Amino acid sequence: MHAPLLEVQGLTHRYGTRAACNNISFSLYSGEVLAVVGESGSGKTTLLRCLSGQLRPDAGCVMFETRNAGAVDVWGMSEATRRMLARTDWGFVHQNPRDGLRLDVSAGANIGERLMAIGARHYGNIRGEARAWMSKVELDVQRMDESPAAFSGGMQQRVQIARNLVSRPRLVFMDEPTAGLDVSVQARLLDLLRGLACDLGLSAIIVTHDLAVARLLAHRTLVMHDGCVVEEGLTDQVLDDPQQAYTQLLVSSALPA
Amino acid sequence: MKNKKLIEINRLCKHFVLHQQDGLRLPVLHGVSLSAEAGECVAVTGGSGAGKSTLLKCLYANYRTQAGSARVRHLDVWIDMASAHAREVLAVRRYTIGYVSQFLRVIPRVAALDIVMAPMLAVGMEAQVSRRRAQVLLERLHIASRLWTLPPATFSGGEQQRINIARGFAASPPVMLLDEPTAALDDANRGAVIELIREARRRGAAVLGIFHDEAVRDAVATRHFELHPVAAHA
Numbered sequence: 364m365h366a367p368l369l370e371v372q373g374l375t376h377r378y379g380t381r382a383a384c385n386n387i388s389f390s391l392y393s394g395e396v397l398a399v400v401g402e403s404g405s406g407k408t409t410l411l412r413c414l415s416g417q418l419r420p421d422a423g424c425v426m427f428e429t430r431n432a433g434a435v436d437v438w439g440m441s442e443a444t445r446r447m448l449a450r451t452d453w454g455f456v457h458q459n460p461r462d463g464l465r466l467d468v469s470a471g472a473n474i475g476e477r478l479m480a481i482g483a484r485h486y487g488n489i490r491g492e493a494r495a496w497m498s499k500v501e502l503d504v505q506r507m508d509e510s511p512a513a514f515s516g517g518m519q520q521r522v523q524i525a526r527n528l529v530s531r532p533r534l535v536f537m538d539e540p541t542a543g544l545d546v547s548v549q550a551r552l553l554d555l556l557r558g559l560a561c562d563l564g565l566s567a568i569i570v571t572h573d574l575a576v577a578r579l580l581a582h583r584t585l586v587m588h589d590g591c592v593v594e595e596g597l598t599d600q601v602l603d604d605p606q607q608a609y610t611q612l613l614v615s616s617a618l619p620a
Numbered sequence: 621m622k623n624k625k626l627i628e629i630n631r632l633c634k635h636f637v638l639h640q641q642d643g644l645r646l647p648v649l650h651g652v653s654l655s656a657e658a659g660e661c662v663a664v665t666g667g668s669g670a671g672k673s674t675l676l677k678c679l680y681a682n683y684r685t686q687a688g689s690a691r692v693r694h695l696d697v698w699i700d701m702a703s704a705h706a707r708e709v710l711a712v713r714r715y716t717i718g719y720v721s722q723f724l725r726v727i728p729r730v731a732a733l734d735i736v737m738a739p740m741l742a743v744g745m746e747a748q749v750s751r752r753r754a755q756v757l758l759e760r761l762h763i764a765s766r767l768w769t770l771p772p773a774t775f776s777g778g779e780q781q782r783i784n785i786a787r788g789f790a791a792s793p794p795v796m797l798l799d800e801p802t803a804a805l806d807d808a809n810r811g812a813v814i815e816l817i818r819e820a821r822r823r824g825a826a827v828l829g830i831f832h833d834e835a836v837r838d839a840v841a842t843r844h845f846e847l848h849p850v851a852a853h854a
């Protein structure tokens with residue numbers, strides 16, 4: 364059995380005296396999609412930021428299995444190494460695409476940027492890859508040279524996903540990737556993500572308050588409440604036979620997932 | 621092939637605790653033991669609420685259990701679904717168990733044919749071969765070919781159930797769990813499902829099924845296993 368891609372132990376982060384993440388431990392294996400569900404304020408985004416090198420936790424460790432150097436402590440390395448890892452091995456899809464895109468350059472350039480960051484120099488190749496990803500995320504390649512500022516929210520989210528996946532990251536973090544979109548746009552985006560996750564064998568951690576998103580995309584699910592993981596397991600198990608009082612409340616309050 | 625045990629459930633216990641009902645404890649399975657060999661079809665019987673669906677769901681690890689074991693022979697290794705790790709459970713589901721639930725859980729925007737092909741592609745069957753077998757199954761289950769490229773969300777209950785059946789049988793898994801597979805079907809389709817189950821037995825599958833329709837049960841089952849409701853104090 365392979366070592367986990369990500370191993371989290373005792374992760375804690377406080378804002379003042381309140382623990383937004385309280386002693387969280389779990390592992391993620393290669394090819395696994397993990398959903399983190401819970402109501403707003405339960406600590407999901409804080410957890411994601413601590414895992415992805417954006418927010419230093421107060422305690423605990425996050426071990427990431429690198430391509431060549433085995434498991435490394437994400438918060439034990441230099442800032443420069445961490446930034447390098449974020450560019451080469453991770454992707455981060457923000458809830459608001461405007462936080463993850465550069466609106467002053469074209470959609471194509473947004474997608475190509477990460478390839479350049481990992482050393483691609485041949486303009487034609489970069490453009491070709493960007494074009495291929497435009498169509499993979501079902502965007503009109505004709506609009507590759509337009510700024511995403513003029514795109515709809517759903518289209519911007521597609522650009523953001525393409526921008527993150529083009530460099531084949533080994534782990535993708537997504538924070539509510541479908542929130543704030545119209546229901547029909549959401550459905551298309553979910554379908555796209557489901558297809559990409561299958562085809563690419565993606566390893567991903569998806570934060571969502573929408574249990575249907577977890578059902579559709581995630582192999583396993585963690586349930587967070589008040590900064591703690593209260594339950595975890597196979598997604599269908601957690602949703603169909605929830606054990607904890609909080610999970611039962613969450614599942615019974617949701618529309619059928 | 622003969623006498624090869626594929627399912628072994630031992631003293632399995634399952635109860636639900638309903639936290640929103642003041643922690644009401646609902647016992648469903650109490651010390652259930654049952655095994656099935658290759659070529660057998662065991663019909664699980666018992667009144668409504670006796671726990672028939674629950675038993676199948678525990679073996680599929682869709683439900684958790686409190687005690688006992690629910691083992692399945694997976695690539696010649698016994699795996700206890702009640703205690704296996706998530707990744708192990710997923711592997712057993714992919715390669716070893718075909719589960720036909722009572723209702724199809726549709727995936728938005730995925731066509732019927734692709735739904736049926738998915739389990740075959742997942743075990744590495746070639747796309748061409750998978751497509752051909754999916755088509756044959758859909759034909760046998762009388763799904764009009766104009767529906768094949770449509771997502772089943774708008775299909776009738778019976779049509780959805782037949783997509784579900786085709787998907788469950790597609791990859792010819794050695795263990796089959798069937799929860800009222802013929803409930804919403806007409807005579808012709810009931811006949812088609814009976815034939816599929818018999819074929820599965822002939823190729824050496826162990827089938828655990830819930831069949832309310834007595835004629836279907838008599839046509840496919842090699843024996844019965846009756847579940848009795850658990851007394852509330854159990």
Ligand SMILES: Nc1ncnc2c1ncn2[C@@H]1O[C@H](COP(=O)(O)OP(=O)(O)OP(=O)(O)O)[C@@H](O)[C@H]1O
Nearest residue numbers: 603604636648666667668669670671672673674675
């Ligand atoms: N997820 C669940 N949460 C709580 N209780 C449940 C759950 N699933 C089943 N039960 C309860 O377990 C008992 C057995 O249900 P089950 O569906 O297994 O019965 P069954 O024998 O299949 O009945 P039927 O013939 O009506 O389908 C019932 O009392 C049911 O309410």
Ligand SMILES: [Mg+2]
Nearest residue numbers: 672673674830
């Ligand atoms: Mg039932």
